[in-house]
Amino acid sequence: MSKRDSTSKESGVSGLIAAINHFLTSREETIPGIKDVLANISSSVVANNLCESGQAVSSNQQEMLQTAISNIEDKSLQPIRDLLKSAEDELVWRQDDSTYYSADADLGEGYKASNLHTLLIAPANAKYYHPDFTLGFFLLGPFTLYRDHFHLAPELYVNLSPVSGWRLDGGEWRDYGAGSLIWNGPNEVHATRSYDHPFFSIFSWVRATKSLCKLAEKPDWEKLEKDLHDKKSASIGGRDRLPNTMPDAMPDAVIE
């Protein structure tokens, strides 16, 4: 795929990739790995053996997805949001069914029930082919912990949600805003959590895409998940009463 500009009149998946390419090019100097992402986008080609199959997406997941897309408000991300809408009919969304983890991995009920992804470029199941690179979108439901994990594949996230929490290398939780980038080097441990809106991001595995993810067990998973569950219950029970602030149990609400 040659480098193209999102200002051209492209639409669908090709236009969406061009918009992501344009966004990443503008941030090329911030993280060394972005150059590799851009090089891999450029060398991807139209897939010959596209497999369109995916699990049926539930109405709840569909609703979450629409909410996540409409939550993309940052100006720098608007071309991606608009082209994502225009490509909706071409995208196949899938739940992680042990593709990325071993079948016995204890990912937690929240993650298992709400994760969804779609691939734009990949070795399989995407409109564009690259033998060892993936580019796609990833969604998690509100009030969900994606437990600490690691993988050999270097990974880039572009956060599309207004806010999401990240714990990198087992450090303190920090909140990141729309358009922020997260780079996870090979086997660097990372965890994510969503608050009162879905977590939505672009993700990319730069190489080693056949490597499995592994969980890095932490003693506070249960507490974190209970806190999120309690906040979810409070949100459902008093949606109109809650102030629009981060809950007490979510420290480090400084948005990067």
Ligand SMILES: [Fe+2]
């Ligand atoms: Fe990851």
